[in-house]
Amino acid sequence: MFQIRLQVFSYLRRKEGHAVDIALLGNGTVAKGLISHLQSQKNKGCELFSIRHILLKPDESLPDPVFTSSIDTILNDKDVSIVVEAMGGRHPAFEYLKAAILSKKHVVTSNKELVSFHGAELARLAQENQVAFFFSAAVGGGIPLLAYLRDTAQQETILEITGILNGTTNFILDAMTRRNLDFKDALYQAQKLGYAEADPTNDVEGFDLLYKLRIASCVAFGQWIDKESIARLPLHTIAAGDIEFFRKRDMTIRYLVNTLRNDNGFVATIQPTAVSSNGISAQIQRNNNLFLCRSDRSGEQILVGQGAGALPTAGNIHRDLQRISKGERMMINGAEPTLSADNGKLALRYYIRLSPFAAEMFPMEKVTETFETDLGVVLITHPVSVTWMFDRIDELRVIDARIFVCAIQTVKEGE
Ligand SMILES: NC(=O)c1ccc[n+]([C@@H]2O[C@H](COP(=O)([O-])OP(=O)(O)OC[C@H]3O[C@@H](n4cnc5c(N)ncnc54)[C@H](OP(=O)(O)O)[C@@H]3O)[C@@H](O)[C@H]2O)c1
Secondary structure, eight states: OHHHHHHHHHHHHSOOSSOEEEEEEOOSHHHHHHHHHHHHHHHTTOOOEEEEEEEOOTTSOOOSTTEESOHHHHHTOTTOOEEEEOSOSSTTHHHHHHHHHHTTOEEEEOOHHHHHHHHHHHHHHHHHTTOOEEOGGGTTTTSOHHHHHHHHHHHSOEEEEEEEOOHHHHHHHHHHHHSOOOHHHHHHHHHHTTSSOSSOHHHHTTHHHHHHHHHHHHHHHSSEEOGGGSEEOOSTTOOHHHHHHHHTTTEEEEEEEEEEEETTEEEEEEEEEEEETTSTGGGOOTTEEEEEEEETTTEEEEEEEESSOHHHHHHHHHHHHHHHHTTOOBSSOSOOOEEOOOOTTOEEEEEEEEOHHHHTTSOGGGEEEEEEETTEEEEEEOSEEHHHHHHHHHHHHHHOTTOEEEEEOOSOTTO
8 A cells, every 4th residue: 555655656746748846735635635636637648737745744754755844845946836735724834835925836725724814915925926826625625616706706796605615514414404313423423434523613613614704705705704793603502402493394404604795795694594494405415515606697506516525625726726827826816805794784583592591581572482392492583683693692602501593594595
């Protein structure tokens, strides 16, 4: 096995006249997917990109000359045209990509956290240094949704983007809905299958979705949405009884992101949401993703597919490499302003499951129905302002840390 790996790397490393030399930072899931993807292109006789260096951590052994533990080897190698970052995390990924740009190398990344925090600066630097900065795989894994948004935004006004953009939590919700698992068992299965990390916080508390929402909104609307202004509800306090409550009402819970352009600017939410069991979101099974874009001329366009995984993600990275070799340079230009989402004028109905003591603190004039369940009290609200609701949730969470809150979709999908 080890020998085969060495042969593959040596094969990829061999320099062909026409292939563009790239360096890969990291050698994990995504990086290995890209290595395999480029190998399959080569097998088809169309090798356009050749891996010249693979950066490993300083303390790792280097079994083949293609590996290096020195970022300077990559930065100083004039033959390397493109640096592909697949290490994850903000640091040192940011410093490495910044240095690559200053060394006049094009950069591609699949790192949503990095782009969400430092995308504006990297885009500005790339523009100043006349090199490319692409990050298609950072949102949607293998689904070409950022490229779709970029192309659409050049011709039309995008009005709304929404969808299921986290495969791990969709796997969990689907397992709870169709296989009656409780949250803990569904999460455990997701971890065993490699869909969820050992520490699932980023997925189940919506931070992964926060990064994705910001990036997709920036590409679609040309503006960064301030992360503090995005209304984000976590998923991890959900219980089997919550799923059951909605099942009896022909509804299914999905973890949805939504950004909507309106007269005041933008609405931006990340919330568990009860949707009709007959609607398209409820049909998205296992770890698949759904992405919906509504624009003024094309109307609704929907993309469905694998939002993660080594090979689908490598496909999106490869398309970025191809864009660079065709002379394309940017997905955003680095001059996008940051503005706050205004969720005050969006009114939604909510399901709130909480302890009897906490329920007493909730203003009953906002409640249409109350239920006593095995898990506690369930309150269903009238349509209330999202901002108002989030202020109440902050207060209630101090009293009941296990509170579960979920928006209720009233407009049927497709209407
Ligand atoms: N996996 C997916 O399906 C997917 C899809 C879309 C986007 N992404 C994004 O792509 C990025 C990579 O994800 P992944 O799943 O491939 O992660 P991964 O499997 O953990 O791979 C990352 C690799 O980079 C290495 N690394 C970390 N810091 C490094 C450093 N300073 N120098 C050299 N190597 C370093 C890690 O080594 P250690 O293991 O020793 O730390 C690991 O081998 C993340 O930003 C992720 O969000 C992933």
